[in-house]
Amino acid sequence: DVKVTQSSRYLVKRTGEKVFLECVQDMDHENMFWYRQDPGLGLRLIYFSYDVKMKEKGDIPEGYSVSREKKERFSLILESASTNQTSMYLCASTPWRATNEKLFFGSGTQLSVL
């Protein structure tokens, strides 16, 4: 069965901390995505990657960076966490040349920044 695994289900951090959210997929997918989901705003794309060491900005990249050193792993980095980054973070993947019909999502990380 396909699997996208996010390392933490819940995370509590302090303002100014550096935060790493990890995502691993076991489907050999080329494309990986990071979304954040907020009540009333829906899912918004932060960054995506279509290959190892490649990254593209989504709609709301400010305050975030990403790392894709290996095909199966896509990390989201908050260099200096702020309270407005409190959110549900969802990682997703699709195979190369897919038109995103079947995004496979991880279970999400609920991040609270205090």
Add this chain to the structure above:
Amino acid sequence: EDKVVQSPLSLVVHEGDTVTLNCSYEVTNFRSLLWYKQEKKAPTFLFMLTSSGIEKKSGRLSSILDKKELFSILNITATQTGDSAIYLCAAPGAGSYQLTFGKGTKLSVIP
């Protein structure tokens, strides 16, 4: 800018009711429209629609697309408490990799 708008944003119904969820879109180079169901965890894929007027069906769920009027509906008949979830509508935009999501409809089915 690509836009996907869902209505209503929330809905409470009784078990056995039939519900209709709406999704309208304005997307450059429209290719498809997708529906996902999100319970407590990861959104899961329900339907992809590409052609007008062709109903997609899975059990008590069905969906149809109207490319002339730029909307889609998701119907759920004989609702059950297990249908309680957020239903997301999305469409790929001009960029191949980017899905634009609506804000979702939160459906609550009460016994």
